[in-house]
Amino acid sequence: xxxxxxxxxxxxxxxxxxxxxxxxxxxxxxxxxxxxxxxxxxxxxxxxxxxxxxxxxxxxxxxxxxxxxxxxxxxxxxxxxxxxxxxxxxxxxxxxxxxxxxxxxxxxxxxxxxxxxxxxxxxxxxxxxxxxxxxxxxxxxxxxxxxxxxxxxxxxxxxxxxxxxxxxxxxxxxxxxxxxxxxxxxxxxxxxxxxxxxxxxxxxxxxxxxxxxxxxxxxxxxxxxxxxxxxxxxxxxxxxxxxxxxxxxxxxxxxxxxxxxxxxxxxxxxxxxxxxxxxxxxxxxxxxxxxxxxxxxxxxxxxxxxxxxxxxxxxxxxxxxxxxxxxxxxxxxxxxxxxxxxxxxxxxxxxxxxxxxxxxxxxxxxxxxxxxxxxxxxxxxxxxxxxxxxxxxxxxxxxxxxxxxxxxxxxxxxxxxxxxxxxxxxxxxxxxxxxxxxxxx
Numbered sequence: 001x002x003x004x005x006x007x008x009x010x011x012x013x014x015x016x017x018x019x020x021x022x023x024x025x026x027x028x029x030x031x032x033x034x035x036x037x038x039x040x041x042x043x044x045x046x047x048x049x050x051x052x053x054x055x056x057x058x059x060x061x062x063x064x065x066x067x068x069x070x071x072x073x074x075x076x077x078x079x080x081x082x083x084x085x086x087x088x089x090x091x092x093x094x095x096x097x098x099x100x101x102x103x104x105x106x107x108x109x110x111x112x113x114x115x116x117x118x119x120x121x122x123x124x125x126x127x128x129x130x131x132x133x134x135x136x137x138x139x140x141x142x143x144x145x146x147x148x149x150x151x152x153x154x155x156x157x158x159x160x161x162x163x164x165x166x167x168x169x170x171x172x173x174x175x176x177x178x179x180x181x182x183x184x185x186x187x188x189x190x191x192x193x194x195x196x197x198x199x200x201x202x203x204x205x206x207x208x209x210x211x212x213x214x215x216x217x218x219x220x221x222x223x224x225x226x227x228x229x230x231x232x233x234x235x236x237x238x239x240x241x242x243x244x245x246x247x248x249x250x251x252x253x254x255x256x257x258x259x260x261x262x263x264x265x266x267x268x269x270x271x272x273x274x275x276x277x278x279x280x281x282x283x284x285x286x287x288x289x290x291x292x293x294x295x296x297x298x299x300x301x302x303x304x305x306x307x308x309x310x311x312x313x314x315x316x317x318x319x320x321x322x323x324x325x326x327x328x329x330x331x332x333x334x335x336x337x338x339x340x341x342x343x344x345x346x347x348x349x350x351x352x353x354x355x356x357x358x359x360x361x362x363x364x365x366x367x368x369x370x371x372x373x374x375x376x377x378x379x380x381x382x383x384x385x386x387x388x389x390x391x392x393x394x395x396x397x398x399x400x401x402x403x404x405x406x407x408x409x410x411x412x413x414x415x416x417x418x419x420x421x422x423x424x425x426x427x428x429x430x431x432x433x434x435x436x437x438x439x440x441x
Contacts (some may be wrong), residue, residue: 007065019291023059054144056137069146113158175205189213195252198259250277257293314440332425343436
């Protein structure tokens, strides 16, 4: 099987492209089923059967990636499906995507899970997101044994990297960067009122960082009031209905959003009313969602400081020099583990041939034993029967080797001869002949 990956991330594609390629958590399983059916329909020359196509989709604010295992190279079909399903031209997708195969796929997965490919070097959140993606693929039935094994090793590598290197040290998370941005506008966050929109893991992280500054008031707005209330209680914050946000927006000095909404929650009109009501008092808005929760045009309004996930890049890429040694150590670990997984795949590819050889051997043994039993039943000498049994089995095993040496093209005869020597001649201690080379092969 071939392993392949097609994807875009914060390094290869701008935010507007990543927005269009994002998958919601609710729609992920349907997308996986459609993808599998599409890939199966596009197979050519591959016998039918279950497990011929495996797929998983990882979609976060910074990346959308499809991992696939198939009998034929699936990258072209993956690009076509992704572009068509997200209403993006294939040309644009080719321009902004990476298309990896075999060891490139494995290496990329290991690097992503270890935090080496993240906007925040070493950030741990991506590992949980990848585990969620694998769980969705498993629940949908698109994971399969090859991808399943790759992701098991991916998680093990990520654990090894995080436990044996300092890759996560000195990192600035997206949550911490949000606080730093707010502090560039407001000298003292203790005087500020903070609104968080959403109640997921990212908002919980951001609220944790902001709460350490002891702001004057915090509120959490969520589509499901009960879930928002649970998180609000954790931070001593007010719980709000999402529907009340437009009317109360002007009350807050800092607004941080991170939801799974496919449409903006704060439009230009609501933001304009907010600016008027605040009488031009500045407001910091941090939009951590992909697709965006706040319309991009809001950034043009006076006294509004709007930041998207791409705007946080410079802040989260600090301390690179301090982490370089850890990166090199992590890359070395990953490279070793990539080679180990490829060897596993190589060995796995030989299993059908091994089974065929074992079956052929059983058939020959059965046929010769049956012949020997008949001769013994007729009263033939046991010694002669055993001698014939051994001779016939040896001839069967050696027949194809003799035929290959006799009929091979002269240009390849030496290569065949060496192969036969390695396969059939047992090296003796102290041997200096060709057979002895097999000890070093």
